[in-house]
Amino acid sequence: MTNTIIECTDVNFRYEHSTVLEDISLKVKEGEFWALIGPNGSGKSTLINIILGLLKADQGTVKLFGQNVDSFKQRERIGYVSQKSNSFNSGFPATVLEVVKSGLTRKIGLFKAFSKQDEQKALDALRIVKMEDFAGQNIGELSGGQQQRVFIARALVGEPDLLIMDEPTVGIDQKNVASFYSMLNELNREHGIAILLVTHEIDLVTELATHVACLNRSIHFHGVQSDYKKMNDADISLWYGHPVRRVHQEQKGV
Numbered sequence: 001m002t003n004t005i006i007e008c009t010d011v012n013f014r015y016e017h018s019t020v021l022e023d024i025s026l027k028v029k030e031g032e033f034w035a036l037i038g039p040n041g042s043g044k045s046t047l048i049n050i051i052l053g054l055l056k057a058d059q060g061t062v063k064l065f066g067q068n069v070d071s072f073k074q075r076e077r078i079g080y081v082s083q084k085s086n087s088f089n090s091g092f093p094a095t096v097l098e099v100v101k102s103g104l105t106r107k108i109g110l111f112k113a114f115s116k117q118d119e120q121k122a123l124d125a126l127r128i129v130k131m132e133d134f135a136g137q138n139i140g141e142l143s144g145g146q147q148q149r150v151f152i153a154r155a156l157v158g159e160p161d162l163l164i165m166d167e168p169t170v171g172i173d174q175k176n177v178a179s180f181y182s183m184l185n186e187l188n189r190e191h192g193i194a195i196l197l198v199t200h201e202i203d204l205v206t207e208l209a210t211h212v213a214c215l216n217r218s219i220h221f222h223g224v225q226s227d228y229k230k231m232n233d234a235d236i237s238l239w240y241g242h243p244v245r246r247v248h249q250e251q252k253g254v
């Protein structure tokens with residue numbers, strides 16, 4: 001039987017003045033690649049923060065690897081990359097390798113020295129994201145897309161079972177977005193890492209994802225990618241709140 005990694009049941013959440021999430025139920029299982037899509041302000045980041053235990057649901061439950069999020073201790077099983085990761089300026093005094101190794105502090109403790117083995121793990125993670133040649137370079141000297149790959153390596157170094165990313169392609173130029181997604185595809189298919197990806201890229205990512213969840217305060221659709229593709233653009237436009245036209249990748253020649 002495939003194990004459930006994330007299980008949200010009837011989650012409700014409101015900020016002071018408005019309800020942002022209503023009756024959200026969602027299950028992410030081992031090996032799945034979920035795209036979480038929805039218009040601006042639809043509650044995607046809020047839901048991610050609730051799943052990560054950074055915000056507490058007003059009602060409903062969230063389980064991670066079968067345990068209630070409040071008592072979940074195995075944080076190293078989850079790698080997280082936020083949308084603001086890739087914004088170091090050129091003078092930032094850390095090498096790529098140091099940034100990746102810092103992803104191990106949760107595992108080994110804040111003030112412990114890194115071992116040779118940790119260094120090797122960091123190099124292995126850099127190899128997965130095809131950034132091993134940049135190990136000794138200052139993080140601030142890299143492009144936004146390269147920095148984002150380094151942050152994914154940092155999230156991977158603790159060997160997580162789940163990678164959560166909130167709009168990781170913000171700040172990456174369009175020509176590098178496709179190769180970035182194909183790297184995510186490889187992580188999922190070849191390394192078996194489950195992925196939950198928040199994105200506005202409703203075309204490209206939904207080609208790669210195995211499952212899609214459409215959020216606008218409540219979940220309007222969730223299911224396998226082939227069923228998402230069968231939906232009408234008119235239905236999607238209805239819950240998006242503005243006209244949406246999906247461009248199929250075969251039309252784009254991708």
Ligand SMILES: Nc1ncnc2c1ncn2[C@@H]1O[C@H](COP(=O)(O)OP(=O)(O)OP(=O)(O)O)[C@@H](O)[C@H]1O
Nearest residue numbers: 015016017020038039040041042043044045046047
């Ligand atoms: N700390 C906060 N206090 C009050 N309201 C907030 C707070 N953070 C977000 N909101 C509001 O909650 C709603 C959902 O925001 P959220 O950031 O979860 O949406 P999102 O789908 O991730 O948006 P985007 O795609 O623009 O990043 C928005 O209306 C937003 O203004």
